[in-house]
Amino acid sequence: MTLTTSRRGFLKTAAAASAVLLIGARDDGVLAAGSEGSSPFNPFVKIDADGTVTAIVKHFEKGQGPATGLPTLIAEEIGLRMDQIEYEFAPSDPKLYNNLAFGPFQGTGGSTAMANSWAQYRQAGAAAREMLIAAAAETWGVSAEVISIEEGIVKGGEREAPLAEFVALAATLEAPAEPRLKDPAEFKLIGNPHVRRKDSPIKTNGHAQYAMDMHLPNQMVVLIARPEARGGIATAFDDSASRDVKGFVNAAILPNKAGVAVYAENTWAAIQARDALDVTWDMSNAETRSSDQIEAEIRAALETSPQYNANDGDAAAAAQAIDGAATVVEKTFYFPLLAHAPMEPLNCTIEQTADGDIVLHDGIQIPTGPHMAYQQIFDLPAEKIHIKTMLAGGSFGRRATPDADYQVEAALAFVMTDRSRPVKLVWTREDDIRGGYYRPAFGHKVRVGLDADGNIVGWHHQIAGQPVVKGTAFEPMLVHDGVDHTSIEGVADSPYQIPGMAVGLTDTPKATSVLWWRSVGHTHTAYVMETMMDLVAQAAGRDPLEFRLAHLTGSKDADRNAGVLKLVAEKAGWGQAPSGRTQGLAVHKSFGSYVAEVVEISGDVDSGIVVEKVTCAVDCGIAVNPDVVVAQMEGGIGYGIGHAMRDHITLTDGAVDQSNFPDYEPLRIGDIKAIEVHIMPSAEAPTGVGEPGVPPAAPALANAIAAAAGPLVTALPMEMNGVSFA
Amino acid sequence: MTLKLTLNGTTHDVVAEPGTPLLWVIRDELKLTGTKFGCGVASCGACTVHVDGEPVRSCQTYVEDVEGAEITTIEAMSENKIGAAVQQAWVELDVVQCGYCQSGQIMSAVGLLSENPKPTAEEIDDYMSGNACRCATYQRIRKGIQRASEILEA
DSSP: OOOOHHHHHHHHHHHHHHOOEEEEEOTTSOEEEEOTTSOSSEEEEEEOTTOOEEEEEOSOOSSSSHHHHHHHHHHHHHTOOGGGEEEEEOOOOTTTSOOTTTSSOOOOOTTOTTTTTHHHHHHHHHHHHHHHHHHHHHHHTSOGGGEEEETTEEEETTEEEETHHHHHHHTTSOOOSSOOOOOGGGOSSTTOTTOOOTTHHHHHTTOOOBGGGOOOTTOEEEEEEOOSBTTOEEEEEEOTTGGGSTTEEEEEEOTTSSOEEEEESSHHHHHHHHHHOEEEEEOTTSOOOOHHHHHHHHHHHTTSOOSEESSSOOHHHHHHHHHTOSEEEEEEEEEOBBOOOOSSOOEEEEEEOTTSOEEEEEOOSOTHHHHHHHHHHHTOOGGGEEEEEOBOSOOTTTTOOTTOHHHHHHHHHHHTSOSSSOEEEEOOHHHHHHSSOBBOOEEEEEEEEEOTTSOEEEEEEEEEEOOSSTTSTTHHHHEETTEEHHHHTTTTTOSSOOTTEEEEEEEOOOOSOBOOOTTTTHHHHHHHHHHHHHHHHHHTTOOHHHHHHHTOOSSHHHHHHHHHHHHHHHHHTTTOOOTTOEEEEEEEEETTEEEEEEEEEEEETTTEEEEEEEEEEEEOSSOSSHHHHHHHHHHHHHHHHHHHHHOOBOEETTEESOOSTTTSOOOOGGGBOOEEEEEOOOOSOOOOOSSTTSTTHHHHHHHHHHHTTOOOOOBSOGGGTTOOBO | OEEEEEETTEEEEEEOOTTOBHHHIIIIISOOTTSOOSOSSSSSOTTEEEETTEEEEGGGSBGGGGTTSEEEOGGGGGGSHHHHHHHHHHHHHTOOSSOTTHHHHHHHHHHHHHHOSSOOHHHHHHHGGGOOOTTOOHHHHHHHHHHHHHHHHO
């Protein structure tokens, strides 16, 4: 890097006054640096005059770990201990804090937080290091070559000093265009299993602030009275009983008539007042179908010619090969609607400042969505709208609605007031389970033909369901030639070498609002692929592990899937289950990562299955925070198995039958006795970990149950399809 | 009506209607937000607090029924020997993910260790079965309780 003397001379005074070093990227992606108030870019790292280093985290924290992971990258490159770096969430800015996987759009999803921040945040940290070292070199009159930063101390020969001494001078330098990134051999934090989460203490002592914890002075709480079935319209209401509730303020039909806003002084008053409200609904355009009809439509679609060819396969050739095969394995599968049910029910708080700006406080997954919607709703330019990201109590996809559903609802409730009081929108658990967006129901029909030697000669695969992305702002990214990638991912792009594979897709009509749900299409495609691989292996008289490995050749994807399979087989003792136990296996690639799992069960389907142990092997490239990776696998396994065991959302005449945890029962602590996770060493760039643990879990369980002489469960949840759990 | 509530050792005058769940008095009136709203029907345990040392679901506990009792929330757990051990174990093992249920998990874990200082895995699973964690941090909750037990034994 070069020192630009004239610029430094000019800026030195100003920088000394603010004495903050900021390093980040301009909207063209070029690294830039400056001092507070003077910079034309938003930073990824901020170093205050007192040497406090703060990572500006562009992804929200819902438990998946970016509030630890992104600071790790900065701390590693500068040369800090983890206790020497703080974090704060970035403001909403779709150009400067965008998700590189999404385009000019800020948001978290698709397990991309680390993958798309890896280079950016390391570069910003490395630039900070080089600038601080350059400043130290000039101050001490020595060559930059002899200076290093270790545990927050700048060292050069005999001299050493804290970072703070060089912040002012460093803030006057230009950022190096291409700072030297540390060699992995130098890593002290990246890949270190002893690095702890930054957010553990506050989440353990009650001090963590989630959006639900907002108590702005003079705020009102608003709940929305909703129709029994989506699409109902509020035409009138009687709030005379609500008026008897102490703390009730007012009620009003939302501008879009989708519900009635009930305002109160506090949450309990709002809950009571809403219960007491009598609303007249016009249900003439509401959803009326039941889930039985949705299932029948999907099953019928599987029997017709598909709407789309989803993998450029030759369906006629596949059918012909299967017709002439020695053995045919055929199964039809059905997957129900599922709710996300994050632990923190949806909520957010809106206030208007004295300047007429709008501030949204939210555990927000996609800031750009509400930021755009609010410009219209409030008729304000982007810079008058501010989004404060708070901790989120889980999401599993629910907070990432392309239509910014609950933030828009809060804004509509707010614009009907005089805006003198902040408004906090709260959803109850019943709102969440009944009024939410769901993992769509999907069906698969698969026919596989084997020759006399047990080789696959044709794989005909039909998929039908309601697309998630089609019709949303994400369509250009994920829908190609009519095929919604989220409907077929995990089948059409399977790493298995399968001869004569033809994948057809049919979109079924809109049944309810649908949304990505932790691991999206892989929630059902992995189940089908991996239970079919077991059935086909069985038909061929071969071991499920050996049969899979035989079909995982010829590509890097296949090699990495084979790698985790071998690792999990070794660690789980595949084929050597203790007496009374049975194992099942599955492997699946999703979000750039490769995960294999072995589920070991005891018991039987009548007296009750016990999930004794799940062993997992994951290849997610470089595991930046290995213990966070392990935790995400543990959580993904639990999420996958819990829903497969016992959860579904059903509709009767358009109304959701379930309403709260008693009838949408979460996984409980005793449901899985042990989980063991192994990380494949890798030098590849990091890939996703939030979702990839989910897909193999349910099929590995299904395979274990089938291997224990139970039925292969082809419709979920298992408890409603012939399997009981102890 | 006005009640006297003793919470974390301090007595507060609270104005609340009979039948108001303790949860909402703690959160909305006293502004102690570590105690969480998760389901409102005592099905998830996120709202767990201690009343006279016993874990209860504050969403189903009427405020008038706990007048005169000693109510303890997560915010005061570090002052309790078992509470401090559980919190230490939770941080050592990074039990939390989203963290929203963890106050309730910790309040239940302290309740368990108070009556059973060295619980088996099965005893842990039984006692903790009413505390849901949608992130499925259960493996670490189990280990965390066992680790806290070790800390207390040392």
